Amino acid sequence: MNKQIKELIPQQRVLERIAELGEQISREYAGKSITMLILANGGVFFAVDLIRSMKNVAVYMECIRVSSYKKSCVSSGNPEIFGTLSAEDFKDNHILIVDDIVDTGNTLKRICEQIENFGAASVKVCALLDKPSRRTVDLVPDYRGFEVEDKFIVGYGLDYAEKYRELPFIGYIE
Ligand code: IMP
Numbered sequence: 158m159n160k161q162i163k164e165l166i167p168q169q170r171v172l173e174r175i176a177e178l179g180e181q182i183s184r185e186y187a188g189k190s191i192t193m194l195i196l197a198n199g200g201v202f203f204a205v206d207l208i209r210s211m212k213n214v215a216v217y218m219e220c221i222r223v224s225s226y227k228k229s230c231v232s233s234g235n236p237e238i239f240g241t242l243s244a245e246d247f248k249d250n251h252i253l254i255v256d257d258i259v260d261t262g263n264t265l266k267r268i269c270e271q272i273e274n275f276g277a278a279s280v281k282v283c284a285l286l287d288k289p290s291r292r293t294v295d296l297v298p299d300y301r302g303f304e305v306e307d308k309f310i311v312g313y314g315l316d317y318a319e320k321y322r323e324l325p326f327i328g329y330i331e
């Protein structure tokens with residue numbers, strides 16, 4: 158059965174905010190190159206628009222698939238990471254990890270630790286959404302689009318059991 162979706166952030170506002178983030182990141186990394194590590198599936202939609210809004214920064218893309226929900230909507234707190242990361246892609250490089258949302262923070266914390274162990278020059282986190290009320294580990298995104306309340310968010314890449322990623326706005330399930 159389809160759920161009732163309520164709009165939280167309209168598409169226009171999402172795109173404006175991503176453009177602002179792109180400008181800010183471009184200023185802070187001006188003249189450098191970044192390796193963007195994109196967490197699929199959810200982070201892909203955001204990452205594409207973010208890259209398109211960046212200027213004067215060379216962006217290399219890496220992608221891994223991470224799943225913490227397993228077709229349900231309760232974070233397992235133990236994200237499964239598919240695909241391997243190889244140290245040579247990260248060593249001595251500036252890494253920007255891009256995801257759709259920071260919830261408990263477990264996923265990003267684990268990935269940050271791995272990348273730091275590879276000897277990256279710097280590791281920062283950029284998330285479209287931040288749900289700080291749900292945090293169980295010490296992780297604050299360096300860049301974030303919007304802070305959201307503890308609602309189940311869908312749209313703009315975020316899914317409920319693999320549905321609703323295609324919605325162009327950010328909504329929540331009632
Ligand atoms: P964390 O490890 O608990 O921070 O979980 C992060 C991952 O869970 C995100 O990358 C999302 O894929 C997923 N997630 C967390 N909250 C939501 C939500 O409200 N809607 C959809 N997916 C979510």
Ligand code: MG
Pocket residue numbers: 196197198199200223256257258
């Ligand atoms: Mg995710």
